[in-house]
Amino acid sequence: MCHLCPTTSRRQVLKGVSALAALSALSSLSLAGCADKPSRQLAGAKPLPNTAGALPLNQVRLLPSAFKTAQEANSRYLMALEPDRFLHNFRLFAGLKPKGEVYGGWEADTIAGHSLGHYMSALALLHAQTGSLEAKRRLSYIISELAEVQDAEGDGYVAGFTRKRKDKSIVDGKEIFAEIKAGDIRSAGFDLNGCWVPFYNWHKLYTGLFDAQTYCGLDQALPVAVKLGGYIEGVFAPLSEAQVQQVLDCEHGGINESFAELYARTNDQRWLALAEKLYHKKVLDPLADGKDELANIHANTQIPKLIGLARIHELTGEQRKGAAPQFFWEAVTEHHSYVIGGNADREYFYEPDAIANHITEQTCEGCNTYNMLKLTRHLYSWGVNAAYFDYYERAHLNHILAQIDPDSGMVTYMMPLMSGAVREHSTPFDSFWCCTGTGMESNAKHGDSIYWQSADTFFVNLYIPSSAEWREGKAAFSLNTSYPYQGEIKLKVEKAEQAFTLAMRIPAWAGDDWTLALNGKPVAVSQDRGYAYLSRRFKAGDEITLTLPMTLRLEGTQGDDSVVAVLRGPMVLAADLGSKDDAFDGTAPALAGNDLLAGFAAMDEGSALYKTQGIGRPADMTFSPFYANHQRRSAVYFKRFNDAQWAAEEVAYAAEQERLKDLAARSVDVMHLGEMQAERDHKLEAEISYPVVYRGRNGRDARTGGFFEFTFKVAPGPLKLQATYWGEERKRLFHILIDGKRIASQTLDFDKPGAFFDVQYDIPPALTQGKKQVRVRFEPEPGNSAGPVFGVLLFKPKPQSA
Structure with a gap:
């Protein structure tokens, strides 16, 4: 650590947001000052009041700024979308003639229909934020269509999701619910009896219906919500408590929030009872007990459950249901969040205070931050404290505003923080990821807080x-x-x-x-x-x-203060590494010097542009606001060194390059898994196997029942096989074979945080003797996955010295 360089940690920024105390009636929680x-x-x-509510969105209008530019880009996109295309499946499976072709991307998959709920919310928010009459007209039309679908179904059912049968045929998703009611419940986390997250899907639809009523006064949305509630209530009615938990093991969004809100709007106790029934014990009980057991669970799957619990707490005053979202928020913001306010890597939480080990191209899913901001609003309303909005501002500016391309209105799924990574944006009509939906909403409501x-x-x-x-x-x-x-x-x-x-x-x-x-x-x-x-x-x-002071500061990551980010006020700055159209194959830049902040020179303070002078490694860099780098490659995190540390680092780097040079000289063949040309050259064959990209490295895995295999050249004499893995994979077992003979079994349960690592396997000489090539095969043990494997090398062992 450079003691001459002042740093702030997020824990210091949020240190006031950490104590629970009893309050009154509506809320049992408050925040310490x-x-x-x-x-x-x-x-x-x-004294200031303890509780507060947001000024209604229709009482706020944005003035020119980057936020208004984002809102306008989003509005153009919303108006380019066609309600009838979102409604295709709803009408088709109700026996009504569709009025538009189904969209592509996720809307052409078994999660179809989820985007309609997001679109409804976005239209409602747009009307409130801008007064758009066209947004309200479209929303009214959608609700009338949903009511017609319900009438045709006859039992309150209304949905657009589908079901993939075992024979691969795609049918109406409604047929899974007869199986579930009979106790036939099958889920692998995102799939429920062949349908992709149906209750998550309904949560989006419910939110759209409620937003239509709240922001547009469209009371005809409520009967649709009530009738659908009756159908869902019937699905859960015959299930035991254990069976309900089995259903909830599949991602279900904030369906508990949906029924809490339906209760709030109807005062019908049956909906509150259903909301409380949909309590996922496996995840929520530890949080209510103040335990951070988030590592290795899917991040965004959990946040809506906590929002739902927060809503139930507001309606009932039950303290335990308020304690869980409070503790969760503190754990995520203080121990699991990146400098831009987002969280998770490859969509999953990891061990607390391990940010420095997870700076990759798959960080910060947009939905996570969208939902964390929603949760922040709930908690702030219970106990006014500016520290909540220190976090809110950080995430809203540096992640949500960064997510949308202000020219096209398209949004990112992930917000990559790995040096040199690029932002991949959605397409207008063939993406419809979850983050496309939340992006529609986020950029329609920049004035809501x-x-x-x-x-x-x-x-x-x-x-x-x-x-x-x-x-x-x-x-x-x-x-x-x-x-x-x-x-x-x-x-x-x-x-x-x-x-x-x-x-x-x-x-x-x-x-x-x-x-x-x-x-x-x-x-x-x-x-x-x-x-x-x-x-x-x-x-x-x-x-x-x-x-307010607009001075530069460095902020260390939780758990590793040697990795820092650069901030100016609430704004994260990033080093410019070139256009997204130009490849980046350099090393992650670093900062070296005994006084790092003194090494930043202002180029244009009004535009927050700076350049390092003598402290950039391998070269000096230009810094600008991260959020605005929509078409640029950038670096956000930097390993920092003082002068003596950097001298030692250069020696270690030279030694590693020499090692790699020696290994390359002894190599016989190398397989770059996940790369099309390399896999074709090595005659790759695979089943239930998928290419992956992580931390800039290509790889491949195989799921249970599958495999991947390829041809390797061999040479006379002893040989070794080397495979590269990521050091924090969840436990999985697979086997490695040469020409059908197993040479090794590998379990991925290594504790090597933040690093790729190599494992070497001896090849019995009999398997290569007299051959010019062999087939190398990776296959999982049943119930497991193989890999991911990030490259395979065949090489001659180093000659032993006499």
């Missing part, structure tokens, strides 16, 4: 250019700023008919280096839980100016 923000009240000032309200208090939590009409407070505001590029934020009072308290969030990274002025003059303010606030009778024309 921000430790970094001491409470200080002016004489006669009231800027402002919050509680009685006579108005909170400003995000500094996004916008206008707000606070109807309950009989006031109106406009917020103008170039933040986060510049530190000056101006909030103008456009209307004020009564006294109120104005609270502005002071980010934890600002420390005490901030000022607040009223009409150009410094003003004394109270402070509490990360807010600066003042109570008075404001008048139209008053202008409050908050100035």
Whole structure:
């Protein structure tokens, strides 16, 4: 660690968000005050309220900024989509003639229909955020179509998902529910009796229906929700508790939230009972007990369950159902999140505080952050604390805004943080990933958390250019700023008919280096839980100016402070490694020097552009905002060294290059698995086997019942086979054969965090003697997978010295 380079950790930023305490009636949880923000009240000032609600979205309008640009790009995309194409399967399986061809991508798979729910929510949010009448018209049409489908089904059923039978034929997904009701329940985690996540699918549809009612006043959505609830209730009615848990082992989104919300809207106790029945014990019980057992479980599968639990807690006040989402949020934000606010690698959580071992091209699924922001809103509403919005702002700016290409409106699935990786965006009509759906929603609601309200208090939590009409407070505001590029934020009072308290969030990274002025003059303010606030009778024309420090800082990763990221205010900066169209085959850049921050020179502070001077390795780099690098290759994390450490690193690097050079000289053949030309050249044959890419390396695996094999050249004399694996695979067993003879069995349960590693196998001489080539085969033990294997090498062993 370079003691001359100040660093901040996310734990310090969020240290105020860590204690539970009893509250009253609605909520049993509260947050301790921000430790970094001491409470200080002016004489006669009231303390801030403990709870708050977001200002309704239809009272907020975005002003020009990158967020409004993203909203406009998303709006163009939403208007290019056709409701009838999303409704194809719904009508087809209800015996009605479809009015449009089914879309491609996931909508052509057994998860078909999930995008309709996302699209409905996006239209509702767009109407609220912009007043779009066309969005509301489309939404009304979709609901009328769904009601027609329900009438044709006759039992409340409405869905677009399909089922793949054992004979590979694709049929109406409805047929799986007779099997489930009879106790025939089969799932491998994402597949339920041949259908891809049907309850997850329904959760999206329910959310779309509820958003239509909330944001557009379309009350005809509720009867559709109630009738579908009756059908789903009938599916679970005959099941034992153990069978319910078996169904819940398949990803089910936040279906518990759906029924909690249906209860909130109908006051019918049957829906609350069903919401509480759909409690996934395996995941939720440890979290309620305060145990972080998240490693090796699928990340986004869990977050909606916690949102559902949070909603049940709000409706019932049951403390345990509030404790689990609170603990989960703290565990994820403090121990499992990257600098941009996203989480997970290859869609899975890993051991806490292991970020430095998981900086790959498959980090930060968009859906995860979309759902973490939803969960953050719930928790903040229970206990006002600015630290929640320190996280929210971080993730919203650096991940959600980074996800969308502002020119095309297309979004990413993963947000790769590996040096040199590129962002892969969706296509308009042939992707429809889960992140396509959440991306539609995220970019239709950038105004939904800027402002919050509680009685006579108005909170400003995000500094996004916008206008707000606070109807309950009989006031109106406009917020103008170039933040986060510049530190000056101006909030103008456009209307004020009564006294109120104005609270502005002071980010934890600002420390005490901030000022607040009223009409150009410094003003004394109270402070509490990360807010600066003042109570008075404001008048139209008053202008409050908050100035925050826009200085560079380094932030170490949780668990490994030798790996750092560069930030300026809330904004993550990234080194530019070239166009996405140009290949990157260099090593991950590093920073070396005894005073790293002094090695950054401003090129254009107003645009947050910097260049290193003498501290970049292998060369100096230009830094700019990560979120805006839509078409660039970039580096976000850097191994840091002082001068002495870098000298030692160069020696170790030279030794490793010499080792690789020697091994190459002794190599007989090499197989680059997962690469088309290499696999063709080596006559690869495979069944139930798939190419993979991880950390920039190509590989291949084989699932149970499958295999992959290929031809290798051989040479006279002793030979060894070397296979490369990733050091943190979940336990799996497979076998390696040469010309049908097993030479080794391999179990992947190595504890080699953050590294690829090689395993060498001796080849019995009899298997290669007199041959020019052999067939090498990898096959899994039944119930296991083989690999992934990231390359295979056949080489001559090093001659032993005399």
